Amino acid sequence: MGVKGLLWFVTNACPGVCTVVNLKEMAENHCSNFPGSIPVIVVDAMSCLRTWYTPESWVCGGQWREYLSNLEGFINTFTAAGIKLVFYFDGVVEQKKRDAWIKRRLQNNKEIARVFEFIKINKQQPGREMFFIPSGLSTFTRFALKTLGQETISSLQEADYEVASYGLQNQCMGILGEDTDYLIYDTVPYFSISKLCLHKMETVMFSRQNLCCRLGLRVVDLPLFACLLGTDIIPANIMEGFRNQCLASYYGKRWGNDRRTSTILAVANYISVIPRSYNSLVALAERLPMGSDKFVLCRGIESYLLPGQQSPWLPCDFVQSLAESVKQDVPLCPDQEIFQIAKDQHVRAESCSVYEVLSCGEIECSNTLEDENDTELPGQALVYRPVREHIYSVLLESAKDVHGKYPVVKEWFVYAGNSLNQPDLVHPKELPGGTPSLRTLWLSRGPEAEQRRHCTFLACFQVQDIEEELQALEAPVASVCVLLLYLMLQVDSLSLEDLNAFIAQTLCLEGKSAAQLADLQVAQVDSRAVQLGSLFIRGLSVLIKANSACGFPLRMVDLMPWHLFDGKLFQEKYQQTHRGCSLHELLEGNESWLAKFQNLMSLICKACSAKDRTIQSRRREICFMTERQERRGGSHFQNTSRNQSRAYHPQNRGGFRRRPQSPTHTSRAQPPGPGYRSGYHPHRGQRFQRAPRWHTDDASPEWN
Template sequence: MSQAAVEKHMRAECFLLYNVLYDGVVDCSNSLEDEDEVELPPQAAVLSAFQPDCYGHAVSVKEWFVFPGNPLQEPTRVTPKPLNYTKGPPDLMALWFRTDPDVKTIQASTLLDVFDLYEFTEELKQFDSPVIAVICLVTYIAIQTRQLSLEDVDAYLSQAVCVRFKSFTEMQQLRTSVVDPRAVQLGSLFVRGLTYLIAANSACGYPFPMGELMPWKTFDGLLFHSKYLQAHSGSPKEELLEGNPSWISLFLSVRDLVLGACRRRGAPVQSQPRRLQYRDAWPVEVDDLRGESRPQLHHTTQQPTASAHYQQGYRPRHPKRGRYQLAPRWPKSQNTD
């Protein structure tokens, strides 16, 4: 088993499990997080699958997680949270090396149990791997943070539906006129969460093809930013899904599953539109996500106006805070089918 973990690690797979097996360590740094954003918890708190070990359990790991107030002078000793439906600890030998026809079902149900979505095993069979990945991750984030609004969920899910059908040329032509720091943080959280979902998929024996979970199949930061601005400005679902009936149907099916799972776990998602006012965001003047020099960028879809109502919960940006320097996006596959 240890040798198999080494081989997976050398193929850039199973990084999380390798660290746990060999060093008994798990870590999570911060990335793009807004220090003025007090509603959203840090990424490390959202993505932790462990709980403090207060009882001296034999199986525990050292956790190095970066978040405000943690001096990182010594690790926290934590123990994994038990799975709810899997009977006993998962058998890695079976998950990794069994080849019989039933193993895929076991692998998939174990992965869903990791994200506490075991009861949706049958419902999720109607979707393909990238959509299942998004359902798992958005539901997990919504339950863990308890701070996602209905508009945030709509932005996550609408971009996940649209990105599947966008050509490379269409993605290159995307523009947005402002940068909302909260949207940047939510986008960063999703991509970080995706790395953990990929690690869990590897640990469960690859119930889903690794290539189906890559960001160019599930997430685009600029497209998400566009949908976020639309959703929070009150755009109807038809506009979010660009008037395509089949996209709208897929979106509504996925949305019902996510919201239903959140309600069952005592974390109902409420509508909380944050109508963006330009003094709370930064105009994109020079660098877009491809690092090109351009004049003021504009998006072709409806955007909030400068006269939008300043709602409670939106804080003016700190006068000494600068703009985000937008980094290159994930490379887009040239296959546009």
């Protein structure tokens, strides 16, 4: 992201470029200069995620209530200073930056592997120096900001370009982010999110004018300067030979700088002594490696030109001719009204993945905290592919050809063994009983249309046969039930204990505040539970995709993780259930939760049984350090596992019934899950009233 080496240069070798400023004072000055206007800072949200996520625990799947509370505090501080925030997110990955995206994803795989290696050795979360944002953070941050009433925008092209354009066209006070590209764009001032001291409202402002003075360049030269150093469009290695030649010449004239500083100054010196003309750029292109695209520098410069801007390095008509030469993608969706609705929802950050599929049939998913060495648990990209196939059929029903075939969808999903050399070609799969059109799902009104949207949503997860039972549950709990039932049917290695942990953490999350969850202490971290937490969170994002495609049969707010999941709480429940804790202890002695637990367990197990899936009890080895072993460095752990096997039977709700052992089962015997304490009699047969929030009569997202 940004310009290669530029951040180091401006912070270490370029005095005057970085200036500490007070944003509240700048807002007051802005009001004086523009009477009647509200100071606006446009935020590059993607580059702020690492700074925003401040909860201590990050590896367990996300501390979502803490995160939401922190975001609210962040917004309130700016509001109190009289500053409005507008948040931008990357809505697409442009083809010209696909190679850079892939390179980052493969590097992230290596970082994640080191995280899991650390967890397995130390049974603890790594330090912040190994920090990796929780899976799904960018997706759920968009909805969190909308929940908090903020203007949130998903881009139709590269987000940094739209951020720079928005700031310039709306006379914004500045841009908040962490991307040196904002020093290259000729736009409003650029503020650092990583240097922000929130309680003082102070941060570092980067001055492109002072940068130009240090380099001996003009602002119009900065795009070429960036291209020669290396960007996401022009890899740094392409111009490495040229930079070395500049450096050799520069060393003959100047002394006293280190190599990094000298290289940057040498490139700037070269630009400053040649004519600012297209002919100079043509001559420079001849120095590219053999076989390189001779117009890559032109396109690199053009990518930094905001609407209405020109460059002396390009012909006057170059920008126009380049725009005309690009082939415009024809949307896969032939219904223009439907496509426009999808586009508008995308820009307003109300839906998820719909526009990308309808516009170009291409979609991507970044890295997930998954252990590539755990061959028992498949990657989330593969687990949720069947439901995505159904979602694609809903979106592309009207795009089938004369033979009734769907167009394929190109998926760039990160999972173990995928080199990302090319996309996976995924064929949409028609829903059982047929797939309704988007026009029917999105535009129809009334109870029948509402029921159709809901049925289609459940059919995507292949659980439409238990619609009546799901309607009897509260909306958030019903959505968790859909997800868990899908997971239990897709992943054979998931056990009764895993299911217990998922249900228990969802129920026990009820009523707990962000502060209470922050104070929750987990003695150690289990690597498998880390991956299961990420699997669950990715599942919530799939629920959002299906909800978006089906015309919003559910309220989006009922699918948000701050209502349904907490990473530390899940770690606690996972370890409790695999150590054999009773349900009374697992559910914290709460009778109401116990009744809901039984109801959900019965529903899920009965539905699984109907599909020939018996959920086996498989207690895992849970190792823990004694106080003495902790003092010795934690080199030894105690094992609390047993060697039994049981299965949960829906008809036996009072407890677990032992499954008879056979020779084929003996070698695979696993320890039991939590049972009921002797003499403890839970409530039976309790039904829940139909929750009106499960459906809405308006095929649009609701936030409150």
